[in-house]
Amino acid sequence: MLWNSLTYAGWGRVKTASGPVARPERVSSLQAALADDPGPAIGHCRSYGDACLNDGRPAVKMVRLDRMIGFDETTGILEAEAGLKVGEIARVFAPRGWLPTVMPGTGFATVGGCIANDVHGKNHHGAGSFGQYVTEITLMQGGKQTRITPQSDPELFRATVGGMGQTGVIVAAKLQLLACKGDVMVVTERRIDNFDSFVAALDGSKATYTVGWIDATAKGDQLGRGILEEGETDYGLVPAKKSSKSVPFNAPRFALSKPVVKAFNNAYYRRVSEAGRTSVKPIQDYFFPLDRIHDWNRLYGKAGFIQFQCVVPMGKLSAVKRLLEKIAHSGQASPLAVLKRMGPGRAGMMSFPMEGYTLAVDFRAGKKAFKLINELENMTAEAGGRVYFAKDATLGAQHVPAMYPELSTFAAVINKIDPDGVYETDLTRRLKIRSAL
Amino acid sequence: MTENWIILGATSSMAKAFGRAVSVEGARVFLAGRDMADLETSAEDCRLRGAVGAEAVTFDARDISGFGAIVERVTQEDGMINVAVFVGSMPPQAEIDADPSLIAGVVSDSYTGPAAFLQTIAPAMEARGGGTVIGVGSVAGDRGRIGNYVYGSAKAGFHTYLSGLRNRLTRSGGHVVTVKPGFVDSAMTWGIEGMFLVAPPENVARDLLAAVEKKKNTIYTPFFWRIIMGIIKAIPERMFKKMSV
Numbered sequence A: 001m002l003w004n005s006l007t008y009a010g011w012g013r014v015k016t017a018s019g020p021v022a023r024p025e026r027v028s029s030l031q032a033a034l035a036d037d038p039g040p041a042i043g044h045c046r047s048y049g050d051a052c053l054n055d056g057r058p059a060v061k062m063v064r065l066d067r068m069i070g071f072d073e074t075t076g077i078l079e080a081e082a083g084l085k086v087g088e089i090a091r092v093f094a095p096r097g098w099l100p101t102v103m104p105g106t107g108f109a110t111v112g113g114c115i116a117n118d119v120h121g122k123n124h125h126g127a128g129s130f131g132q133y134v135t136e137i138t139l140m141q142g143g144k145q146t147r148i149t150p151q152s153d154p155e156l157f158r159a160t161v162g163g164m165g166q167t168g169v170i171v172a173a174k175l176q177l178l179a180c181k182g183d184v185m186v187v188t189e190r191r192i193d194n195f196d197s198f199v200a201a202l203d204g205s206k207a208t209y210t211v212g213w214i215d216a217t218a219k220g221d222q223l224g225r226g227i228l229e230e231g232e233t234d235y236g237l238v239p240a241k242k243s244s245k246s247v248p249f250n251a252p253r254f255a256l257s258k259p260v261v262k263a264f265n266n267a268y269y270r271r272v273s274e275a276g277r278t279s280v281k282p283i284q285d286y287f288f289p290l291d292r293i294h295d296w297n298r299l300y301g302k303a304g305f306i307q308f309q310c311v312v313p314m315g316k317l318s319a320v321k322r323l324l325e326k327i328a329h330s331g332q333a334s335p336l337a338v339l340k341r342m343g344p345g346r347a348g349m350m351s352f353p354m355e356g357y358t359l360a361v362d363f364r365a366g367k368k369a370f371k372l373i374n375e376l377e378n379m380t381a382e383a384g385g386r387v388y389f390a391k392d393a394t395l396g397a398q399h400v401p402a403m404y405p406e407l408s409t410f411a412a413v414i415n416k417i418d419p420d421g422v423y424e425t426d427l428t429r430r431l432k433i434r435s436a437l
Numbered sequence B: 001m002t003e004n005w006i007i008l009g010a011t012s013s014m015a016k017a018f019g020r021a022v023s024v025e026g027a028r029v030f031l032a033g034r035d036m037a038d039l040e041t042s043a044e045d046c047r048l049r050g051a052v053g054a055e056a057v058t059f060d061a062r063d064i065s066g067f068g069a070i071v072e073r074v075t076q077e078d079g080m081i082n083v084a085v086f087v088g089s090m091p092p093q094a095e096i097d098a099d100p101s102l103i104a105g106v107v108s109d110s111y112t113g114p115a116a117f118l119q120t121i122a123p124a125m126e127a128r129g130g131g132t133v134i135g136v137g138s139v140a141g142d143r144g145r146i147g148n149y150v151y152g153s154a155k156a157g158f159h160t161y162l163s164g165l166r167n168r169l170t171r172s173g174g175h176v177v178t179v180k181p182g183f184v185d186s187a188m189t190w191g192i193e194g195m196f197l198v199a200p201p202e203n204v205a206r207d208l209l210a211a212v213e214k215k216k217n218t219i220y221t222p223f224f225w226r227i228i229m230g231i232i233k234a235i236p237e238r239m240f241k242k243m244s245v
């Protein structure tokens, strides 16, 4: 059948929606679904909050339109349907010496989802964002397909990349892949003692892929301590693949209680010796470490969780430190906290990246967490930073115009394309994206 | 030696997953069906995943006159000829009740069409001394039930046909695998009420490849459907006729 009436959730499972969902397996059924009851496209719902939800209204799940349509060996340009997982591209192409130029931390993200959030990866400081490597998009608007490029339709292109699905359904796209040595990664891990050294290490890193894991429970002298991970692609013997595991049920509350997280973080930090270490990992394990455990979002229990991710501009390092202090003192942080240097690369009007530092931390959902995140959002706004829509479930609409200066241009473009708001999602309604003038 | 796989009904999700699985192993695939635009895209996908060749061919289960051309095309290639049958159609029983003439179409799509195709290609397989047929039937063919007995009876006919064909092809070194899938997560089951334990098409494809490798005769996929159907088949008819399972 065309429609399935479903209750579905964002990855953090705090936000859910109920409504008819179509999951076409051919372009003709996609057309039929949109003609029947148009709605926004969604992917594998790896967005944490409500970006991928449309409560009480229809949505089109693109995951079965997941074919590779063409590849040019000389240019490295791959055309793929929007439902293809980025991890699948890496799996098929890395052994042949190609990788998606930009990959988010989960291989389950679809090409369409990566474009719509203009995602970034561990190489953002050098390579920029996903959308910068999209050379053409096939967009379906009201049953009609058009091919757009950054040259042919600059405004529509910049509204589609990072555009949260608001310009129509991305059916397929051409991606510039990156030549790589092979399908393994050489990874160097180093312990970093505190915030200032961490920033210095991130700034000084010459690696292609760099990311920092932060112990968000550490305070005082140890505030901002963690592990710096630097990676390069390589070829050679791939270590035996560990089989994937899954989390079969919701974890009880104590699993992420304060003492458990503190102990875990301490052990994780000491795992890497003071001298550091270098290891070889299969590419999938390096880029998508969490994908090995299926449904790991259940670890946070029934209540679900929220990821707060912000980026703060270069001059505002002290604000990043204050954010970390606030998080450490709240005692609410989970083991998942990441600090990364971002470059200026972005490809859409509503793209998240800006040159500066991005901080991402998970919190178990609850009243206390909401209050804390609210304060973090205010602090981010004050520092001239932004909150990432792909993770967001809580931001107040009042913050959006300052955080995203091209909002009014964007709103004008999408209101013209879609005056009835059929592509709106729970997120765009919550953030009043359409009403910005 | 290259394995040629003709995939009948190649637009279905199960067939797509199977086509990808044999492509990774370096087969040559012929994707047969009606939606040529869709099949061309799938063919390119198969090539990029490792198929030595992939092309779309027109196949309509209700039009026997087109079968010869496919056989002719495939026999131009060297290597073993294998066929995987994924065709079938299941209009809601209520629609069939209202319009009994629909039965002929269900039987063509699910049984007589693919059987006629296999009958047409069998001599070519025999001539090459091997090859495998995967016939996707259904657990619905194991016992007639109120919800889908027309479809079920067509699949039951197909099962019997496959066991006969197995008997025949074995003599020339060939093999036939009869597959009885339970609920598969596909466009056919999407949004249908009462679905449970739906299997991802990729898992079904994996089971099919394993069955070919091990020369299984009949498999249920996922495996536990053998137990479920064992129980359903064991219910005495005098009770079963009053049940709605």
Ligand SMILES: Cc1cc2nc3c(=O)[nH]c(=O)nc-3n(C[C@H](O)[C@H](O)[C@H](O)COP(=O)(O)OP(=O)(O)OC[C@H]3O[C@@H](n4cnc5c(N)ncnc54)[C@H](O)[C@@H]3O)c2cc1C
Residues within 6 Å of the ligand: A011, A040, A041, A042, A043, A044, A045, A046, A047, A048, A051, A052, A062, A082, A083, A103, A104, A105, A106, A108, A109, A110, A111, A112, A113, A114, A116, A117, A118, A119, A120, A121, A122, A163, A164, A165, A166, A168, A169, A170, A171, A290, A390, A391, A425
């Ligand atoms: C473990 C984990 C790690 C992550 N790491 C990173 C990271 O390092 N960097 C980063 O940037 N993000 C990261 N993310 C976020 C994730 O990459 C994005 O949320 C991404 O958009 C998810 O893709 P999806 O296919 O699941 O899309 P969904 O979440 O289903 O949808 C996201 C948005 O895309 C739109 N959309 C989806 N498909 C289409 C289409 N075909 N046409 C038009 N619009 C469409 C939807 O309407 C929605 O607005 C991570 C997420 C997880 C779970």
